[in-house]
Amino acid sequence: MIRSLRAFFLACHLREKLLLTGLAVGVAAIWLSSLAARTGRFVHSARITAATLSEQRLWLSRRPSIEASAQSAASRLDAVRTLDTTRLLAEVAAIAGESGLRSTTSGEARDVSSGQFSVHTLQFSVAKVDWGTLKDFYLALSKRSPYIGIEQFSIQVDRANPSLLSANFQISSVEIARN
């Protein structure tokens, strides 16, 4: 068969041979280019998938130890004294009031829950407060640790009155579901 095709090819005119060869080489080049690009994309995607699967396997294999770790962390807390979002806001507002803070604002609480455990986060701001009052609030808040914790804190001097301060707290509380 090949010899028949070879004889047919060699019997063609030179321009026909050039055309046939050019077409064959052109098709091969275009196909190679397309195939190489798609193979490259596939290899990239396969590598990402392999990495994702590997990461997922790692997380799934660590699941028992993570659950044990969460249980262990929660065991240090008294479920009765943990606070949900409403109680957290009420508790912080009460402490602020007891410390003499007047100008306070709080943002909407955010919750992260895994079913049995939840962490509630609250942005709490105080404005135009003197250092002593702020310190009283801070110390009163610290006494509720570890049921209430400060995760982030910023403070700045009031531009109009340098003796007054404004502060922002990111306050968190843990809630353990009571069965």
Place this chain on the structure above:
Amino acid sequence: MCASPLAFLRAGPPPPRVVILPDAVFFSRSIEVPPAATEAEVVSQVGLALEALSPFPLAHLYYGYYRPPGAGRALAFASYRRRFTAEQVAHWANAEHVMPAFAAILACGAGPATTVVLAAAEGLTAVHWDRDPVPSAVLFHPLLPDAKDEERAQARDALIKAAGEAKSVIDAPSPPVAQPGGGEGEVVFRAGGLTSGLSRDAVAAIDIRDKADLAALARARRRDLLLWRGATGAVAACALFAVAELALVGAGLWQSARNTKVAAQKPTVAHVMDEKELADRIDDLSTKRLLPLEMLSIVSPETAEPKSPPSIQFLRATTSALNTIQIEAQTNNAGEIAGYKSALEQAPACERVEIRDQRTHDNLVTFTLIVTFRPGALMPASS
């Protein structure tokens, strides 16, 4: 090409295009050559012999020769150029080989003392082998187209007798015809029951055309072969790509299955990650307290040991990690910054102190102080 491509492919390659010339217009002679002579030496001796035999110079002749490798003899044959018309010569350009009829059967494998009688319309040709694979004599006897059988028989007998003592005589009643399907390295002719397989090299030497034209044809053939190899290489590559496409489709199915697995596991993994984050946060809340006011107390210019001048004022402070505080401060005495920094570096609770972004405006220098405390060095204030 045939009507059916399959029939075309099954039919095999066509016979090579060979122009068989009448023996009547050729004269031939056997020339002794050293068996070890190279091809170039044989060509030279053939040329000299033909010039000696012919009344015409070599340039006025179409000539060729037959000499298998290692043979001690070469059969040279030639024809005066003017015996061929311009139309005939033009027709040769499309042919792969051009040769006299008797040259086609020279490789018929005849034994010693054998005479082959080739019949053609214009006469009979006797080719006689005495001992060598190269014939010792080639004789032609012209006959009229309407010659009777008796005349033909007489001519045959006369030719056999003139050719030399023959133990066997083989008759080839039809002129030689190139056969299809010859191997890559040879051209096969058949004349009656005779089969002659001439090697490509032998056919090239037998070809009577101008040697320059033959060289050009050889170059064109090499170019055509290169084109053929290029085309077949490209087609083979395409076949390989088709296989690769199939592999890619298969790999795509495998990848799709893996993606499905990733998607199926994603919610579970996200849940585990959330659990891990929660566990870490619960653990941090229970064991790692952020102590911002304690940090401020340690780095305050009024409390830092050794005491620093109180010209440095804090404007803003932010905790950026559990043990790190970033403070924007200002002073009207830039010289105090270095002293303050070294005082902090000497404090046992401080692990690293950095001063960044120093700027001056209206005699006030502002800067950013980043202090990292040693883990466990901060103690919660009691009151």
